[in-house]
Amino acid sequence: KAGVTQTPRYLIKTRGQQVTLSCSPISGHRSVSWYQQTPGQGLQFLFEYFSETQRNKGNFPGRFSGRQFSNSRSEMNVSTLELGDSALYLCASSFGGAPYEQYFGPGTRLTVT
Amino acid sequence: KNQVEQSPQSLIILEGKNCTLQCNYTVSPFSNLRWYKQDTGRGPVSLTIMTFSENTKSNGRYTATLDADTKQSSLHITASQLSDSASYICVVSEDRGTYKYIFGTGTRLKVLA
Numbered sequence: 001k002a003g004v005t006q007t008p009r010y011l012i013k014t015r016g017q018q019v020t021l022s023c024s025p026i027s028g029h030r031s032v033s034w035y036q037q038t039p040g041q042g043l044q045f046l047f048e049y050f051s052e053t054q055r056n057k058g059n060f061p062g063r064f065s066g067r068q069f070s071n072s073r074s075e076m077n078v079s080t081l082e083l084g085d086s087a088l089y090l091c092a093s094s095f096g097g098a099p100y101e102q103y104f105g106p107g108t109r110l111t112v113t
Numbered sequence: 114k115n116q117v118e119q120s121p122q123s124l125i126i127l128e129g130k131n132c133t134l135q136c137n138y139t140v141s142p143f144s145n146l147r148w149y150k151q152d153t154g155r156g157p158v159s160l161t162i163m164t165f166s167e168n169t170k171s172n173g174r175y176t177a178t179l180d181a182d183t184k185q186s187s188l189h190i191t192a193s194q195l196s197d198s199a200s201y202i203c204v205v206s207e208d209r210g211t212y213k214y215i216f217g218t219g220t221r222l223k224v225l226a
Binding site for chain 2: 004033035041042043044045056090092101102103104105106107109
């Protein structure tokens with residue numbers, strides 16, 4: 001069974017640009033959650049999508065947005081990039097979100113210069 | 114404010130020794146608690162998950178305990194191996210109709226030969 005895949009794995013962008021990250025969940029999983037991980041803050045929850053609807057949202061500014069498609073694949077978009085957005089972005093999929101088991105992808109390392 | 118605190122922040126032990134990592138939380142209402150292992154540059158991998166009624170769960174050399182009364186959990190690693198070098202993250206799910214995950218900042222473990 002294929003795991004969670006994320007593309008691209010590495011990305012370098014300039015301040016002010018926008019970026020789109022992609023996540024393909026495990027087959028059959030309908031929930032996709034996105035997280036930002038930085039050395040200082042650890043893992044922080046961005047949002048969760050279930051059946052194309054945003055079900056939960058963390059405390060991030062509106063520059064961070066996402067969507068989910070009918071095949072459960074999800075994208076995350078960050079507009080007007082700031083230096084502080086440099087982080088590892090992880091997505092995780094599950095059958096239904098908490099309390100179900102989450103399976104994480106390898107992450108996308110975003111560097112903003 | 115719902116929080117998850119882990120200690121110590123980092124730990125160095127010799128191969129073959131045992132160690133215990135701590136997790137204290139103030140999350141309420143509580144749904145479940147997970148321990149994840151995260152290798153550098155990789156996504157977290159689930160080790161154990163415990164609900165309110167469970168106080169011990171094992172996964173090979175990893176044993177997690179939960180005291181729901183004192184809101185404390187521990188992860189005990191027996192006979193450590195070099196491959197145990199990683200970050201260990203405690204995650205508590207909050208149940209308010211829709212679930213949310215609250216992450217600790219992790220304990221970075223280094224096992225030396």
